[in-house]
Amino acid sequence: MTTIKSTVTATLNKATVNDKQLAVLRGTSSPAKQAAEMKATLNNMKAQMAGMKAQLQDLKSQQHIGDRFSTQGHGCWGTPSRDNWQPKDLGAMVEMNKLNQTSGSISAEQFADSIEAAVGDLDGQAASGEYRAVADWAANNRERLTPEARQVMDLYSKYAALSQSRGESGIPQGDFKKMLSEMRDVGDASAKKALAHLDSKTHGGTVSGQDMARAIKNGTADHDGQAGGAELKEFEKWAAKNEGRLSPEAKEVLDVYRKHTKAAQAQGRSGLTDAETAAMNKELRQVGAGDVSARKATEALDKQSGPISGEDLTKAIKDGISDTDGHSSTSELKEFEKWAAKNESRLTPEAKEVLKTYQQAAKKAGPEGMTQKEADAMFKKMEGFKTFHDSSMRNALEGLDAKKGKISGNDLTAAIEKGAGDLDGQAAGTEFTDTMKWARQNYDRLTPEAKKVVDTYEKYATRSQAQGSTGIDQKDFKKMINEMKFISNPRPTRPVFYAA
Numbered sequence: 001m002t003t004i005k006s007t008v009t010a011t012l013n014k015a016t017v018n019d020k021q022l023a024v025l026r027g028t029s030s031p032a033k034q035a036a037e038m039k040a041t042l043n044n045m046k047a048q049m050a051g052m053k054a055q056l057q058d059l060k061s062q063q064h065i066g067d068r069f070s071t072q073g074h075g076c077w078g079t080p081s082r083d084n085w086q087p088k089d090l091g092a093m094v095e096m097n098k099l100n101q102t103s104g105s106i107s108a109e110q111f112a113d114s115i116e117a118a119v120g121d122l123d124g125q126a127a128s129g130e131y132r133a134v135a136d137w138a139a140n141n142r143e144r145l146t147p148e149a150r151q152v153m154d155l156y157s158k159y160a161a162l163s164q165s166r167g168e169s170g171i172p173q174g175d176f177k178k179m180l181s182e183m184r185d186v187g188d189a190s191a192k193k194a195l196a197h198l199d200s201k202t203h204g205g206t207v208s209g210q211d212m213a214r215a216i217k218n219g220t221a222d223h224d225g226q227a228g229g230a231e232l233k234e235f236e237k238w239a240a241k242n243e244g245r246l247s248p249e250a251k252e253v254l255d256v257y258r259k260h261t262k263a264a265q266a267q268g269r270s271g272l273t274d275a276e277t278a279a280m281n282k283e284l285r286q287v288g289a290g291d292v293s294a295r296k297a298t299e300a301l302d303k304q305s306g307p308i309s310g311e312d313l314t315k316a317i318k319d320g321i322s323d324t325d326g327h328s329s330t331s332e333l334k335e336f337e338k339w340a341a342k343n344e345s346r347l348t349p350e351a352k353e354v355l356k357t358y359q360q361a362a363k364k365a366g367p368e369g370m371t372q373k374e375a376d377a378m379f380k381k382m383e384g385f386k387t388f389h390d391s392s393m394r395n396a397l398e399g400l401d402a403k404k405g406k407i408s409g410n411d412l413t414a415a416i417e418k419g420a421g422d423l424d425g426q427a428a429g430t431e432f433t434d435t436m437k438w439a440r441q442n443y444d445r446l447t448p449e450a451k452k453v454v455d456t457y458e459k460y461a462t463r464s465q466a467q468g469s470t471g472i473d474q475k476d477f478k479k480m481i482n483e484m485k486f487i488s489n490p491r492p493t494r495p496v497f498y499a500a
Contacts, residue, residue: 086129086169088136092118096137105225106141107270108148112183115156124170127163131156146224152183188226191234194219207242209249209288209331216257217281225271228261248292248323249331256283291327294320294335301339306401307441308343309387310350311394317358318379326369329362348441350385357381387437390430393419397438407442409449409488416457417481420472427477428461429470452487456480 095118099106118134119126138145138153145153159179163171171179198207198215216235220227239246239254246254260280264272272280297320301308317336321328340347340355347355361370361378370378388394396419400407416435420427439446439454446454460480464472472480 086125086132088133089118089123089125089129091121091123092125092130092133093137096133099137099141104144104271105146106144106149107146107224107226107230108152108183108186108188109230111145111149111152112180112186115152115183116180119171119176122170122173126169126171126176127160128169131160135160146226146230147189148186148226148230151186155179155182155186188219188224188230188234190222190224191219191231195234195238202245205245206247207245207250208247209253210285211288212246212250212253213281213284213288216253216284220272220277223271225269227270227272227277228264229270232257232261249288252292253284253288256280256287289331289334291320291331291335293323294327294332296320298335298339301343304401305404306346306438306445307348307387308346308351309348309394310354310382310385311387313347313351313354314379314382314385317354317382321370321375328369328375329365330367330369333358333362348387350387353385354382357385388434390419390424390426390434392422392424393431393434395419397434400438400442405445406447407445407450408447409453409484412446412450412453413481413484413488416453416484421477423474425469425471427470427472428464432457432461449488449490453484456484456487 095114099110099114102110115134119130123130125131134156135153138150142150156179159171159175162175163169194215197218198211202211219235220231224231226232235254235257257280260272260276260283264270264276297316300319301312301316304312320336321332336355336358357378361374365371365374388397396415400411400415403411419435420431424431426432435457436454443451457480460472460476464470464476
């Protein structure tokens with residue numbers, strides 16, 4: 001720029017006519033003719049100076065050109081100047097032709113890679129012949145470029161214009177590295193917009209599953225084929241910076257997003273089809289609307305066999321709402337209600353009362369969730385709905401609940417010996433009542449021998465009750481257990497031989 005300015009200034013300063021030149025100009029013509037010729041010469045020189053001034057002004061203005069690719073369709077390249085014009089670079093044209101062999105949209109990352117390959121040979125043509133090859137290809141394939149890829153072209157235009165304004169045909173290595181860095185930093189516009197809205201909505205607080213599901217849906221809705229490319233990278237980058245803000249549900253939503261995009265990537269695609277997008281969004285909504293802690297608690301109930309007692313459901317609710325995420329009266333409640341609807345036949349009357357107590361407390365608390373004081377009061381009320389009243393017998397019977405399949409006579413005998421053998425004087429009282437209640441609820445799981453064990457326990461317990469005792473005498477208790485063991489292991493039938 002300094003050299004051009006000095007040259008133009010010197011030329012302007014030299015634009016004077018000395019006496020010798022004036023004599024030559026005058027020649028042998030008449031004074032009137034000489035005056036006319038002199039005037040024409042001076043006008044011509046003024047026109048030349050005006051043209052040179054215009055060129056200088058144009059060069060100055062190039063320093064401030066940001067980018068005209070998006071608005072004019074061809075970047076900053078106009079008519080090439082005589083000084084730095086070069087034919088299209090063959091190597092750059094080859095790289096651009098590689099893009100012609102691909103299908104679908106060209107992402108920012110893909111285009112930046114192609115530009116780096118096209119102009120990275122250090123032959124000093126990055127702002128001239130190589131630029132022309134890339135800019136012409138971009139103008140002819142504008143509809144294939146994503147908005148982000150157009151931003152990449154804009155950056156190339158900016159750096160090429162700066163070099164051209166200095167009279168350079170290449171881009172200095174420092175500027176070239178800076179340009180590539182800026183190109184790599186171009187993200188997905190729709191994803192960035194969705195994440196910015198997410199930040200403004202949550203105000204730096206916890207991000208729910210529904211919030212994240214909505215952001216992913218909006219961020220991947222532009223059909224630019226980047227759901228598993230640039231858009232996924234934007235969400236991954238944001239999630240890494242905001243991990244502490246993500247609720248368990250939001251993390252599960254992100255896992256669902258990763259699962260669907262990974263399937264597309266396995267097929268060599270960075271985008272999702274309309275059908276795949278619809279399936280993903282449906283799953284995102286379902287996972288986002290749920291509650292991880294509550295779902296884990298109900299999954300633990302699913303692992304149990306047999307009926308769900310009041311104590312079982314109370315413990316599950318405690319575990320399910322203990323994460324203090326403020327969803328105890330919304331998504332967590334919905335998880336338990338959904339589970340209860342599917343498992344109604346397994347709920348004991350006490351468990352149903354426990355669920356009703358939860359619903360009443362949640363309704364009273366409102367959508368903001370229960371306070372710790374309200375939760376404590378609810379659990380205290382739930383404790384009154386016990387299916388089993390003796391702790392030792394309950395623990396023994398829970399062991400039977402964990403067992404898969406049929407309950408044998410030996411299984412039930414061992415549970416009764418463990419649950420009623422604690423010498424608390426309740427073998428014919430609460431321990432017996434709990435066993436009979438459990439047996440009624442699990443009668444279809446009992447083998448014939450186990451049913452006989454139940455009958456034996458009933459015989460000894462009712463005998464003690466008739467004597468006014470809630471316990472079974474130690475001697476009688478041992479006798480009862482031995483009888484149960486004998487029943488549980490019947491001797492094989494001996495073969496009978498008949499005389500001929």
